[in-house]
Every structure is written in C-alpha cells, then in structure tokens.
Amino acid sequence: MxxxxxxxxxxxxxxxxxxxxxxxxxxxxxxxxxWLWKKGVSNFSQMSxxxxxxxxxxxxxxxxxxxxxxxxxxxxxxxxxxxIQLHDKNSVEAVLIPSKKRITACISSQVGCxxxxxxxxxxxxxxxxxxxxxxxxxxxxxxxxxxxAHFKRKVSNIVFMGMGEPLLNYKNVVKAINKMKxxxxxxxxxxxxxxxxxxxxxxxxxxxxxxxxxxLAVSLHSALQETxxxxxxxxKNFPLEELMESLKYWYSVTKKKxxxxxxxxxxxxxxxxHVKALAKICEVLxxxxxxxxxxxxxxxxxxxxxxxxxxxxxxxxxDKGIVNTFRISxxxxxxxxxGQLVNLNGFNL
Ligand code: SAH
Numbered sequence: 001m002x003x004x005x006x007x008x009x010x011x012x013x014x015x016x017x018x019x020x021x022x023x024x025x026x027x028x029x030x031x032x033x034x035w036l037w038k039k040g041v042s043n044f045s046q047m048s049x050x051x052x053x054x055x056x057x058x059x060x061x062x063x064x065x066x067x068x069x070x071x072x073x074x075x076x077x078x079x080x081x082x083x084i085q086l087h088d089k090n091s092v093e094a095v096l097i098p099s100k101k102r103i104t105a106c107i108s109s110q111v112g113c114x115x116x117x118x119x120x121x122x123x124x125x126x127x128x129x130x131x132x133x134x135x136x137x138x139x140x141x142x143x144x145x146x147x148x149a150h151f152k153r154k155v156s157n158i159v160f161m162g163m164g165e166p167l168l169n170y171k172n173v174v175k176a177i178n179k180m181k182x183x184x185x186x187x188x189x190x191x192x193x194x195x196x197x198x199x200x201x202x203x204x205x206x207x208x209x210x211x212x213x214x215x216l217a218v219s220l221h222s223a224l225q226e227t228x229x230x231x232x233x234x235x236k237n238f239p240l241e242e243l244m245e246s247l248k249y250w251y252s253v254t255k256k257k258x259x260x261x262x263x264x265x266x267x268x269x270x271x272x273x274h275v276k277a278l279a280k281i282c283e284v285l286x287x288x289x290x291x292x293x294x295x296x297x298x299x300x301x302x303x304x305x306x307x308x309x310x311x312x313x314x315x316x317x318x319d320k321g322i323v324n325t326f327r328i329s330x331x332x333x334x335x336x337x338x339g340q341l342v343n344l345n346g347f348n349l
Contacts, residue, residue, distance in 0.1 A: 007062035008036055008134040022057060030184075037185035040141040042066040067138060072146075079331030080146065081341075086111070086135060090128055092163050093341040094139040096146055097330050102156040105143040108341070109136060109173055110164025115198055117219070117232045119263065120339040121297040122163045130169040136176035144186065158188070159217075161196045163341045167203025177212055190214040196261065201238055201246035208253040216250060217259040217290070218243070222269045223277035231268065240281075247285055257286040263294045264305040264313060275316045282322045289317060289324035295337040 010018070012029050019028045031049055035041045044050075044059040065087040073081045080096040092108040112125035139162075144155045158180070160166040166173045173195065180188040190213040197203065198219045207216070222228040228235050235243075247258055262278065264270050282289060291314065294304040310326065317324045329337040 004061065004063040006065045006132070006134060007032070007058065008064070009132075010062075018061070022054065024054060028054075033182075034184060037137075037179055037182050040138070065132070065134070067135075067142070070142065073334040073336070075331040075334045075336060077330055077333075079334070079336050080150070081331060081334050081336035082139075082142065082146070084139065084142070086131075092131065092135075092139070093336075094143055094162055095331060095336045095341075096143050096150075096155070098147075098151050103147045103151055103153055104157040104159060105140055105147075105155040106159050106161045107136060107139040107143070108162030108164050109160055109166040109169045113164050114168060115165050115232070115234045117198060117221075117234075117339075119221075119231060119265070119294065119297065119299075119302045121335075121342040122339065125163075125342060127164070130172055131164070133172040133175035133179065136172060137179045140176075140180055140186070140188070155188075156192060158193045159196060160194065161217075161338060165198055165200065166195050167197045167200040167207065170203050170206065174207070174210055174212065177214060181212075194259070198232060199235065199238055199243045201242045204243075204246040205249050208250040213254075215256060215259065216254075217261055218247065220260040220262050220278075220281070222274065223281040224269075224274060227269055227274065231265070244281065244284060251285045257288060260287055260289045261292055262289055263292045264310055265294060266303040266305045266309075268302070270305040270309045270313070275313050278313075279317055279320050279322060282317065283320075287322070289322060291324060291326045292338055293327065293329045295329050295332055295340050297340060 015029045015032060016026045019026055035047045041047060042064055044055045047055055067084045068087055069085040071083045078098050082094045083091055084094060085091050090111045092111055094108060095106040097104040097106060108131065110130050111128040113122045114127035115123055117123050140155065140158060147153060147155050160173065177190060177193060180186055181190055193214040194217050195207065195214055196217040196219060204216065221231060225240050228240065251258065291310060294302060314324055314326065331337050
C-alpha cells in the first residue's frame, strides 16, 4: 500500500487549496472531479487535459487506491460474481444480476461483517475493516462497465446486499451514494438504490435525515423477538420495539415504504404464530414483504421451508392486503446468491 492519501479523500475545498498553491486555476477541481467520478480513471497520467507537470505533482502527493485484481465467475443464469482485490490485499465481492427489466448491482460495504446472522456465510468472516466510500463507488463503476460490455445496458439498480452491514459503515455508505448521484458524474438516481440493513435503529434514523431519497430494506426474518435473537443474536441489542420505532421515524420523514426481507426456514419461523406476528408488524407502516429463498451455506441447522408453507404464508398476508413477493435466488451455482458471499482470499476463518 502506498503511503500517500487517495486523492478522493480530499474535499473540493482542499483540492482547491492544492491547486492555488501550485499556481493553478481553481477550475482544475471540476476537471479532476470529472476524471474521478465520471471517467473513473485509475491513474493520474490518464488526466489528459492537465499538464504533464501537474499530473506529476498530483502523482507525487496522492494516489488512487483502485482494485488490484478482479476475478469473475459466471452463473448459468447469467449472474456474474466479481471478487475484487483491494489495494491492501483484502477482498470483497460484488454481483451483477441481469434480468429483462433491470440490471442490478449488488455491492458490499465492509470487508467481512461484525454481525452474527447464523444463516449467512459472510457472518463467518471477521469484520476486517470498513470500505472507504471510493471503494464502494468503484464497485458500481466497474459493474457499470461490465454491464455495458456484456448487456449493452448500464446498471439500473443498486442493492447494498453484498458483504457487510451498510449502516455500520454509515458515513462511507452515505458518501458513496452521494458520489453515485453526482449530476456531473454517474448521475445515478437514488430512487434505484436500496440499502439493506439487518436493523440498526440509530442508523435508520440518521439515514432518514440524510435526504438521500434511497430505499430501505430490513432483514427481518422473524417478527418475534425470541426467534429473531436465535437466528440473529446481535438483535438482542436492538429489540424489535426499538427497530419499529426507528422505522416509524423513517417513514414519517421520507414517506417511503419499508421492504421487509424474510427467509422462511423449516421448523424455525414457519408456523402460524410467526406468520401472525409478521402480519401484525406489517400493519404498523406501509410496507412490502420480500420472501427470500434460503441459500444453503453448508450448515446443518437451516433448511428452506416447504413450498406449501411458503404459499400459506403468502396467502395469509395477501388476504390481509399486505403486498408480498417471493424472490428467486440468482447465481447460486457460483455462490453469488444472498448470504453466500465469503471471498476467502485474505481471510482467516
Ligand atoms: N447486512 C445487510 C446486507 C447484507 S445481506 C442485511 O443484513 O440486510 C443481504 C440479504 O441477504 C439480507 O436480507 C440477509 O438476511 C440475506 N441473507 C443472508 N444469508 C442468506 C442466505 N443464506 N440465504 C438467503 N438470504 C440470506
């Protein structure tokens, strides 16, 4: 790793000071911004509208911590998984999911994860570090290029459903989204961005106040505290009441409905008392339930519930007027589906 700061860590004001010090016009800031956030260059020599000497002094003072190696795996269903080696040799994974209507980029927010959801492979990794906002941005940038190359279309939707808990890397996630939204850059609409959280109440409230205009998905998986604690032990610290209170705040500020993610596990959360509890929570705020197919992660505890149970669950909610869908997993054959991301490079399990 280079002992210099990534130039993207500088605010426009700091960049302006740098250019003034070098007797350059402050408008260089806009040119640099264009190279960094629109063209996504990986070195200073590509900044062709800057003089040689300026490019050299930028290179002497700063670096660009771009991914050093990217490996791809392609699923039989067209899903592509990218293992991205970061400048410090840590790795994260990002997934490109093409469908008729959209191309979704599933991106990571942390190297590993500090949470302990028992059914998620990523939770077996220790959380090594938070991603910098530019590393989150770089995933989108790269996936966009890949999408153009393979599908002749740009990424249309972003989901923070890769490795890590986005609301535990709050500042970088918000900053990355603001960079993705830059009108002079990728100009990505926040309406097409979904942050998926395991349910961190303080983060949800803060996010509501950001005025980002993105969507919120909550990994609920059980509407009963006791069961939720069993499968997501960290949730002891964030009881459902507190979670619901933060979601009420989210809705009161953003007026955006909540997407509850829910895996139905055999024998764990698939009987009538669970579905009743889920329906009760759904009645609190405008929402939609997304049932997720359980993706096996090589354990003996969790099994997907029977199709008939899922149908009953869905019917129960539908009869009560609660919108719900069932999300079929993509990219399972290459371990690219929800909860299967565990890039093993550089990890001590
Ligand atoms: N930490 C965030 C985002 C990453 S996980 C969160 O918890 O929301 C993205 C989604 O995949 C979450 O809903 C998570 O609960 C779900 N998931 C985790 N492991 C899974 C598995 N084995 N099968 C299906 N979905 C899984």
